[in-house]
Amino acid sequence: MAQRLCDEVYEVLMQQIVAGEYSVGARLPSELKLAKAAGVSRPVLRHALARLRNEGLIRSRQGAGNFVVRHEARGALEFGPLQSIPDVHRCLEFRAALESACARHAAVLQDNAGLDEIGHAMEAMEQAVANGAASVEPDFEFHLAIARATRNRFFVISLEALRAPVLFGINLTRSLSKEPMAQRLEQVRAEHRRIYEAIRAADADAADMAMARHVEAGISRLFNE
DSSP states (O other): OHHHHHHHHHHHHHHHHHTTSSOTTOBOOOHHHHHHHHTOOHHHHHHHHHHHHHTTSEEEETTTEEEEOOSSOTTOOOOOOOOSHHHHHHHHHHHHHHHHHHHHHHHHHOOHHHHHHHHHHHHHHHHHHHTTOOOHHHHHHHHHHHHHHTTOHHHHHHHHHTHHHHHHHHHHHHHHOOSOHHHHHHHHHHHHHHHHHHHHTTOHHHHHHHHHHHHHHHHHHHHOO
């Protein structure tokens, strides 16, 4: 029982740190507050904190508390830079599999905070497009919000590891596509809307399919498939 509680507290804190809810250098709430929020005893909480320290995510300072050291655990995934057009294609294929699973899990879980974050990220991208501002980062943040809504750190870590390749792929698609920019961005906006609505409706199959079609559409826009 105690081990299960420890695992649950560890997963919650790990997810919060990986998701950036605590910035690097930030002090975590006191052990008393964390234990009370989690509904566990302080010994259980301390076991969870010890695991986070062992993974290099937090550091304890005598008399000061626990501080976030990094947002990813030791041994986190790292993908090298894309080196060729076939690499871009393979990256997009991998994204289709990974992010379809993210969308499916987010739809099943129905985490209210996660749904709000996805909605805000979608609106931020739409606002950036409307203002004529760069929308590449907001585009990625929409996808990352879906990964976070799974409350599964492995999805988040995997997608974060793809940040540089994904941003490169988005920029490449926009620079090489023969479609007018406004038309292309409207297609992306509509695809994002379909993904969000499917997740919000708790339709796992539709969310999975909408995400797969979105990434596959990116492949088509880039490679004219």
